[in-house]
Amino acid sequence: MLEVKNIEKIYSGKMAVNIPELSLAAGEAVGLVGNNGAGKTTLFRMILDLIRPSKGEVYSKGLNVAQSEDWKAYTGSHLDEGFLIDYLTAEEYFKFIGDLHGLSEGDITERLLPFMDLFNDEILNQRKYIRDFSKGNQKKIGIAAAVLSNPELLILDEPFANLDPSSQIRLKNLLRNLRTQKQMTMFISSHDLSHVIEVCERIMILEKGQLVQDMQTNENTLRELESYFTV
Amino acid sequence: MLLTLLSHQWKANYRSSVFQKGLVLNIIMGLLILYFGAIFLVLGLALHKLLGKVVPGESAVAVLNGVLLYYFLSDLFFRFLLQELPVLAVQPYLHLPIPKSRLIHFVLLKSVPSVFNLIFLLIFVPFMVSAVVPAYGAGAALAWLFAIIGLTFLNNFLLIYFKRQLSTKPILTLLFGVAVAGLILLDYLGVFSLYTLSQSVFGTVLQYPVLAMVPVLLVAGAYLLNYRFLKAHTYPEELTVRQQTKVEGERLAFLGRFGELGKLIELELKLIWRHKRPKSLLTMSVFFLFYGLIFYRNEAYLDGFGMLIFVGIVMTGMPIFNYGQFVPSWQSNHFDAILTRRISPYQFYAAKFWIFVPVATLAYMLTLPYGLISYKIILINTATLLYNIGVNVFIIFFFSVYNTTRLDLSKGSAFNWQGVGASRFVMMLPMMVLPILLYLPFKFLGVPFMGIAAIGLVGLSGFVLQKQLLQWSAGWFLKHKYKLATGFREQ
Structure with a gap:
């Protein structure tokens, strides 16, 4: 599904990301953990062709993302507020994304149904622009918009950050349902070790731009991760 | 799709918090625009007679033709100072299934209907009707106007290209201004006359209206230049004007002693x-x-x-x-x-x-x-x-x-x-x-x-x-x- 080859990103002489090999199989859910500055967001940005790698390529379904734009049709993503068109209302934004994928109003309402718990009556029919929502609610809008097109590949950067505890649990269940019902391939970064383990079957640890561990999730994973990050 | 993007642009403007909060300000802005618009319009209507009085020997059209190249050079200089780059808000669209080429066309076309490009029409159109048409006929006059519009757009696209390249070196903008001033001085001293050059250039356009195609070709060239550049650089960190990461002003630390x-x-x-x-x-x-x-x-x-x-x-x-x-x-x-x-x-x-x-x-x-x-x-x-x-x-x-x-x-x-x-x-x-x-x-x-x-x-x-x-x-x-x-x- 997704393949990263010899990718490097150098910022003013410093290696931010250096990954010789990384691949995600279709239907796989992979969690990316690492401390601040480990290069998680930079890696995601290169996968989404938002920054130019200093070296190497990213292939989505065998096509280089920097040369072909086919991946955009089956990839849903939300990294930060920069992905939102913040002067639209939430409904207008969903409508716009829906239009891009040829969805009718009915399709959009239907696909947003699973999000109603997460939205908690705070997102739709609010008569305010996205920029006026709280960070947490902006995140919910971004995630819903990323999932709206039923993407084959879903990329989320710290989806649990800024969410209240109930929303975190609701989002976790939502992502698990998407996995079982739609076999979505997921690449998710998180600082919340327990949530990401519950959603993903494979965990990668990124440290100083390098992939230091790549493991399948089992009952010991949380303990292993905690001991890894205990300094 | 272009229409959707345009509607977003429009929403971005009238929903911006500055616009919504400052009603008084918008009224003042509106009045200012009307005021300057009126001034330009009156100037355009009176220019024919005005030039006749200021430079009695020559025809008004010839005099205006003479200063046109100066006008375009100084126009370019002021654009460097004032015009903002349409760096746009493409970021929210880059990860969506919209072809990059379409986004780039949008960015470039969006820059055309700006005040810089349109306000001059208030001067040149009345002047064309009152002075150029009677002397040269409607066809030649339209070609003349066409050439002027073309050169204005050329300035627009040249600015977009060069400002992105030069924005790190404001000194070059200043040098450009000095160069324009130098040309005026050379003209004054009689060493080299851009005035006569400009006169002959636009005079030729009036004689051979087909030549109005030249600016159009130039605009197409400048557009293509921008398109190629942007196409190869659709990354937010490369699109935005390079920010200085260097820490400046550290030497002010001595003030801390006081x-x-x-x-x-x-x-x-x-x-x-x-x-x-x-x-x-x-x-x-x-x-x-x-x-x-x-x-x-x-x-x-x-x-x-x-x-x-x-x-x-x-x-x-x-x-x-x-x-x-x-x-x-x-x-x-x-x-x-x-x-x-x-x-x-x-x-x-x-x-x-x-x-x-x-x-x-x-x-x-x-x-x-x-x-x-x-x-x-x-x-x-x-x-x-x-x-x-x-x-x-x-x-x-x-x-x-x-x-x-x-x-x-x-x-x-x-x-x-x-x-x-x-x-x-x-x-x-x-x-x-x-x-x-x-x-x-x-x-x-x-x-x-x-x-x-x-x-x-x-x-x-x-x-x-x-x-x-x-x-x-x-x-x-x-x-x-x-x-x-x-x-x-x-x-």
């Missing part, structure tokens, strides 16, 4: 130095030093006093006015920090005061050469300098508590109306009018120089009483700090 006041001054200077908006405001202030060139050349003004007082206030005070109109909005991003840290409001205002005084004095010293025109200018500017640092500074502080809108410091200041409130216009009145009112009674008594002295004395006493006045400013600020803090927290 206690709390010194530290606050250092902080404020770093704020100015490290943000685009305050920096460009100060650069603009430099242009006001040339204000004298316009007024001091006029004998009628030189004989009187009123106009000279006004010019003196503006020249020695412009940096203060420009920066002061946004006190304390400059600190809006970290205003809560200012309030919760151990910074006394007195020191907060004293720091601003002690930045304003040397800056005004510097502006004053730069205006001293105007004294060669008349010693009166030196006397008046001395008085207005004292008035600026003794009275106007505190008028600014008085009005500062009404600046409750947040400022985005990273945007340029030209045509940037964010944070400009009605209080700014009200503030200008006492600052400009009071000194003249002070002077008037002495004028009617027949002792104008005493009037100048009175202005200076009032200013001096304000300066001497600075401690008390600063204390008063601090108290005034404390009364209004909650309102300010609330205003700054709103996005």
Whole structure:
């Protein structure tokens, strides 16, 4: 599904990301953990062709993302507020994304149904622009918009950050349902070790731009991760 | 799809918080646009006769043709200073299934219907109807207009391309301006005449209307150049004008030795130095030093006093006015920090005061050469300098508590109306009018120089009483700090 080859990103002489090999199989859910500055967001940005790698390529379904734009049709993503068109209302934004994928109003309402718990009556029919929502609610809008097109590949950067505890649990269940019902391939970064383990079957640890561990999730994973990050 | 993007653009504009909050401002903007539009229109209608009077020997069309190349060169120069790059908000679209090429076309086309490109039509169309059509016929006249529109668009696209390349080196823009001025000088000295060149170029277009296709081809070329460049660089970090990551202004640290006041001054200077908006405001202030060139050349003004007082206030005070109109909005991003840290409001205002005084004095010293025109200018500017640092500074502080809108410091200041409130216009009145009112009674008594002295004395006493006045400013600020803090927290 997704393949990263010899990718490097150098910022003013410093290696931010250096990954010789990384691949995600279709239907796989992979969690990316690492401390601040480990290069998680930079890696995601290169996968989404938002920054130019200093070296190497990213292939989505065998096509280089920097040369072909086919991946955009089956990839849903939300990294930060920069992905939102913040002067639209939430409904207008969903409508716009829906239009891009040829969805009718009915399709959009239907696909947003699973999000109603997460939205908690705070997102739709609010008569305010996205920029006026709280960070947490902006995140919910971004995630819903990323999932709206039923993407084959879903990329989320710290989806649990800024969410209240109930929303975190609701989002976790939502992502698990998407996995079982739609076999979505997921690449998710998180600082919340327990949530990401519950959603993903494979965990990668990124440290100083390098992939230091790549493991399948089992009952010991949380303990292993905690001991890894205990300094 | 282009229509959807356009509608987003439109929403981005009329939903922007600046636009929605400042109704008064929008009305003033509207009036300004109407005012300038009317001026250009009248100029366009009268240009035919006007040129006939100014240059009696030649036909109006030939004269205008002669200055056209100058017009386009200076147009390009002013665009460098004023026109913003359509760096656009493509970021929210890049990860969506919209072809990049379409986004790029959108960005480029969006730049066409701007004020810079359209306002000139108000001059050239009436001129074409009144002067070019009767002399050369409608077909040739249309080709002529077509060529002018083409060259305007060419400037538009050239600017987009080169400003992105050159934005890191503002000195090159200045050199370009100097080069244009040099061409005018060469023309004046008769060494090389761009005037005749321009005349023959546009004269040929009138003779062979087909040549109007040349600018069209040039526009297409410039468009393609931009398209190619953007296509290869659709990455947000490469699209935006390169930000300087280098830390600047560290050498100001020595100010920290002068206690709390010194530290606050250092902080404020770093704020100015490290943000685009305050920096460009100060650069603009430099242009006001040339204000004298316009007024001091006029004998009628030189004989009187009123106009000279006004010019003196503006020249020695412009940096203060420009920066002061946004006190304390400059600190809006970290205003809560200012309030919760151990910074006394007195020191907060004293720091601003002690930045304003040397800056005004510097502006004053730069205006001293105007004294060669008349010693009166030196006397008046001395008085207005004292008035600026003794009275106007505190008028600014008085009005500062009404600046409750947040400022985005990273945007340029030209045509940037964010944070400009009605209080700014009200503030200008006492600052400009009071000194003249002070002077008037002495004028009617027949002792104008005493009037100048009175202005200076009032200013001096304000300066001497600075401690008390600063204390008063601090108290005034404390009364209004909650309102300010609330205003700054709103996005």
